[in-house]
Amino acid sequence: MDPLYRPQGVEQRWQQIWEEEGLYAADPDAPGDTFVVMHPPPNISGSLTIGHCLQLSLEDTLVRWHRMRGFNTLFQPGYDHAGISTWAAIGRTLAQEGRSQRDLGRDGFDAYVQEWLERYGGTIMSQFRRLGASLDYRRTRFTMDERYYSAVMRWFVHLYERGWIYRASRIVNWCPRDRTALSDLEVEHEDEDDTLSYVRYPLADGSGHVTIATVRPATILADVAIAVHPGDERYRDLVGKEVVVPFVERRVPVIADERVEREFGTGALKVTPGHDPTDFEIGRDHGLPELAVIGPHGLMNDAAGELAGLTQEEAGLRVLEWAAERGLLEKRENYRHSVGHCQRCHTRVEPLVMPQWWVAMDELAAPAIAAVKEGRVRFTPERFARVYLDWMENIRPWCISRQIWWGHRIPVWCCPDGHLTVAESEPQACAECGSAELRQEEDVLDTWFSSALYPFATLGWPEETPELARYYPGSVLTTARDIIFLWVARMIFSGLELIGEEPFADALIHSTLLNPDGRRMSRTLGTGIDPEEALEPYGADATRYGLLKVTSSQDPRFSFGTIEEGRKLANKLWNASRLLLMAGAVAPEARPSSIEERWILARIDATRAELDADLAGFDFAHGVERLYHVTFDDFCDWYLESIKPRLDEEDVRATAFAALEQLLKLLHPVMPHVTEEIWTNLPSRETRLIVAPWPDPQPAFAADLHALDEAQTAARIYRRSGVRIEIGGDSLRIFEAVVRPTGDGQGDVEAERGRLRKEVERSERMLANEKFVANAAPEVVEGEREKLEQYRAELDALGN
Ligand SMILES: [Zn+2]
Ligand SMILES: [Zn+2]
Structure with a gap:
């Protein structure tokens, strides 16, 4: 053995030996209780972060511990096609050459993405290996590989046949830059400074006016009602009357609805179902029309008449000018509020009503709620069970269609007569009229629609493979808290629906690493830590140890x-x-x-x-x-x-x-x-x-x-x-x-006794303080008790 341990070289040698000797391999025919960890597939759109290394370190520690304890262990690797994320990343690359994804055409884009995959897929797997993660690399799966693709098609058809997938016009979060719908979970909310304008809507009978407050005056053009809270005394007499919408001079009703916040603005709400999610729901319940004056590009559309083609800001100013000239602009004030942005490109999200594909969630959610309430899936730390349940209990329809080219294409075909045929693979003819002239739906599915199947699609489902029989359900899922809804919840309900069992017993929500200054790590902000900065000088063992050491808190x-x-x-x-x-x-x-x-x-x-x-x-x-x-x-x-x-x-x-x-x-x-x-x-x-x-x-x-x-x-x-x-x-x-004591050992015994007596007193006082015992972390209190015991023992040893 060398006098000095150098991890460089040694680690790579063992990684190679373990893998070559098949010691990472899972064998469904081997004996033993199973222990299964599906490593969350990283996005194909990038390389690993130090946060990924933390996750891998704790998973691999659990896996190796179980393997040594004789468990039949599967540690499943894979990577995710990451729909919009990859789409956006490729878009950024192409933009540097002055091109866009759509310039390539659908086939050209497919070819481009294949090259991209080969480059990044390889990087990710070599980073996994570099950390010593004992994944069964022979089983590496990709959420777009052929078998996985057919599993996703089966899932779609299954939900469609259940009557839970439907196409409908509803309000969606629309990214004007990526030109696609986003789910609520793909929208990031950030506070922004804005201006709140108070605008008067004259009553149609000439008896006065109602004032509303809005941050988006351009949408006044699409107003179809004014709503007030039914319990609001100020407006009781107005309900049922009509007002005239400024600029467009349209008569619309005043309605009462519980969803109106009395405290916001004047307590009277302009209702714009075409451009606001709450208004959309109010509008549907009251049978109101859904007007749209903003197009998919985020600019004013033809319905905006003379304002068509303007930005919303320009149009808003024109509307306010119009109102001011007529004495209808009461005041303007600064206002800070939360605004939704596309998680991938940070463009301001536009709520628009458009036809999309949806999954009705009520029946899927019910068993997934029970699974957690009844403890069949446990969250660690426990408080995340509440987070999960709150979301599941208030779940809304899931928008699953995306207007991009990267992902699983929706398996719906349309004939010239408009009949829809839904099938796992391309049908020969329209199921209703027999026409052979079929056109497939252009949209692809939300990335998480496919990730939801990860715990069993990786094992060969829908085929009844030995792996599926042996390794489903799995044991532990580890993940960051920001994807509890996006992913954890969806794996639970899809596993219950398709296989009848929860996909794992434990959901471990691991710490989120901050950078050394306490800021969020982000590659784009340059605040991240490249794993190589740790792995290269210190080695994988030290990195694993160091990352695990800091996991006692959440951040x-x-x-x-x-x-x-x-x-x-x-x-x-x-x-x-x-x-x-x-x-x-x-x-x-x-x-x-x-x-x-x-x-x-x-x-x-x-x-x-x-x-x-x-x-x-x-x-x-x-x-x-x-x-x-x-x-x-x-x-x-x-x-x-x-x-x-x-x-x-x-x-x-x-x-x-x-x-x-x-x-x-x-x-x-x-x-x-x-x-x-x-x-x-x-x-x-x-x-x-x-x-x-x-x-x-x-x-x-x-x-x-x-x-x-x-x-x-x-x-x-x-x-x-x-x-x-x-x-x-x-x-x-x-x-x-x-x-190996030196000297005569004649220190100052009395001084040492005095010091120890003081320590004992201090420690006793601390432990007698009920506030300290009740509020300090249990390990701090336990540590203090141990110290006290030690001081007493030392005092005894000195003959007290
Ligand atoms: Zn976007
Ligand atoms: Zn037909």
């Missing part, structure tokens, strides 16, 4: 500090192993003859039990802290230093190798490469560590778990104050071997 800041700590841990472990090997290899076997040998075996076993509990509860941060402590402090600093004088004894070395073996096993799921590299250097190796059995409980030495307490107390006191307390026997021997 941790990324820091190279914890990664550096991981690197130190790998080095320490390497040096300890090297020391043992240089003393002489011997077959590992626990034959402890001294107290520190029984103690380390007990410590490792206790850590195993604690780590099992941490991982089962997805508490990765505490898990890695424990591993650090048992390796650095217990194994290296105390145990190895104590036995050093006896390393020439074969029994001592046999026990040491046995203990090291156990330790390597515990560390492997988090730091797979360095542990495998050491393992392969140990004597009498038959298997790879990646598939070595997880340590069994070893109660034999449990009684000696605290055997070093006395020596450790003495060490703490001595290192702090130079005072040596009276100890004898093994404690003295171990103390001297580890601490």
Whole structure:
């Protein structure tokens, strides 16, 4: 073994060996309980971020832990075609050459996208490998591969036959730049400064006026009513009367509707069903017309008459001028409000009424709500179950059609007579009139319509494959909180609908990494961290360790500090192993003859039990802290230093190798490469560590778990104050071997006692403070209790 551990090269070598030896491979015919993680397929439109690395690290830790515990494990890789995201990314690239997607034509675009896929798909998979993620790469799937495509077609036809898919004109979020509809979840809301204009609508009978407040005066042209709240005394007498809409001078009714916010503006709402989602719903319920004065380009359309072709701002000013000239403009004031933007291109979203394809959600949502309420799908942290349920319980129809060319094309064909034929593959003739002149729907499906099938389409559904039988339902899904609705919810309802079972038992919502300044990481803002900045200098093991270490909160800041700590841990472990090997290899076997040998075996076993509990509860941060402590402090600093004088004894070395073996096993799921590299250097190796059995409980030495307490107390006191307390026997021997005291040991005992008494008092006061105990994090309170115990023990040892 080299004197210094260098991850560069070693890690790549093991990644290659594990994969070539088939150790990542899932075998549906092999025995064992199954453990299945479907890695969320990253978008084909880019490369991995440090956030992806965090997600992979915790998934791979779980996967390796289960694999060693004998589970039949599938860790499924794949990538997503990411409809609008890829479409927009390609659009940006083409724009630099002065071209657009639509300039290429549909076929030209298809060819272009194929090249794009080959470039990015390869990058993503090599980044997965680089982190040591033990995915079964042979099974890599793509949401647009042939089998996946047919699964999506089956899903569409299934929903259509159920009567839940329909085409209808409803209001949608329209991106004027991408020229496509977006689902509510693809819209980002940002606060913007705007102007609120108060405009008077004269009553048709000449008896006065109603004033409304609007940020979009151009839409006045499409007003079809004024609505007030039925309980609003101010307007009670007006309901049923008519007003005249400014500029267009159209008579429209005043109606009452509960959805009107009394506190906004004047409490009277102009109703524009063609350009506002709430107004659209009010309009449908009251049977109002849906006028449109804004076109798909976001400009005023022909229905706007003399204002046609103007921007909304220009048109709005013209309308306000008109009103001002007639004394109908009451006032204008500054107003800050939330405005929807396209998630992909940040253009302001235009609500427009247009024909689109929809999925009715009520019947799909009901069982998916029950699944979470009844605990068949558990969220970690638990509070996200509420987030999920709130959305599911208020779900609206899902707009699934997109006016782009990248995605699964809607499997609906139309004949010249307008009959629709819905089929999984291209039909020969119209199902209704037999016409062979069929034209396929131009639109493609929402990306998430296909991602929803990921937990089973990757396993071969709708065919009844051995994989589907064995690996569905899966075990744990990890994801970021921003796609609970987009993806998690949709996998749950589609799994229940198509297979009758929830796709996974646990939804783990992992931390979202912030950059070191506490800002959101974003590639476009230049605030992201490139994974290579960590992987290249520190290696994958240290990166994995460092990322897991910060996951105790939901929004941790990324820091190279914890990664550096991981690197130190790998080095320490390497040096300890090297020391043992240089003393002489011997077959590992626990034959402890001294107290520190029984103690380390007990410590490792206790850590195993604690780590099992941490991982089962997805508490990765505490898990890695424990591993650090048992390796650095217990194994290296105390145990190895104590036995050093006896390393020439074969029994001592046999026990040491046995203990090291156990330790390597515990560390492997988090730091797979360095542990495998050491393992392969140990004597009498038959298997790879990646598939070595997880340590069994070893109660034999449990009684000696605290055997070093006395020596450790003495060490703490001595290192702090130079005072040596009276100890004898093994404690003295171990103390001297580890601490190697110098000097006469005659520190100031009284000063040390005084200091400790103060610490005990302080700690007791803190723990007596009910507010602290009730409000501080449980681990902080627990830590304080441990400290108090330690101070008391030290005070006792000093003869109080
Ligand atoms: Zn857009
Ligand atoms: Zn027909």
